[in-house]
């Protein structure tokens with residue numbers, strides 16, 4: 071049985087489209103929890119294009135489950151995290167021009183820099199997850215810098231068009247999950263997951279949490295947020 075973390079960034083994107091106050095991601099978070107989600111995930115981007123600092127503070131106060139803050143690995147963001155104290159920080163690569171997070175964090179190539187960010191968060195009592203490709207070199211590097219969790223990037227699996235390619239990506243995720251688990255890290259997974267493609271991943275027992283945003287919010291527009299979250303929760307456990 072795995073946990074479901076629901077990314078509510080899209081609710082904030084819709085609000086920002088008109089610059090007003092609705093829909094409120096804080097209200098959405100409460101409905102998401104009532105529908106059975108195990109956690110709320112938000113990405114505070116440097117350009118504040120969707121989630122705002124105000125959302126983060128309110129969410130930390132009102133949610134009853136867990137707040138997972140996704141953020142870029144830089145000191146300004148660490149300052150925000152230390153003020154809010156989410157239950158988990160997930161470090162992600164961030165580029166201004168991207169539509170969504172593209173690719174995993176390059177930990178192996180910049181170990182010292184990421185390590186110092188992880189240490190600052192640990193000093194503030196915040197566990198840290200690293201969003202990385204399902205690649206053994208990245209897993210080992212995450213372990214070396216004392217990450218508590220890895221979040222395996224499932225984008226390549228989700229985007230695979232041919233069965234052979236999907237099989238190869240599934241195997242890479244399975245192998246990465248087992249290695250991370252063996253090294254003592256918690257294993258989360260996310261990006262591009264849908265009601266269809268998540269079904270295969272749930273066969274990997276080492277994955278304890280799925281973080282899913284777009285697919286749930288897309289369904290919510292058509293069938294309502296409550297039903298969309300319940301249907302995904304049923305699939306992941």
Ligand code: PXP
Nearest residue numbers: 171201260261262281282283284
């Ligand atoms: N996990 C991480 C680290 C992400 O950056 C995102 C996208 O914000 C997700 C999970 C959710 O991806 P999706 O919206 O494609 O479900």
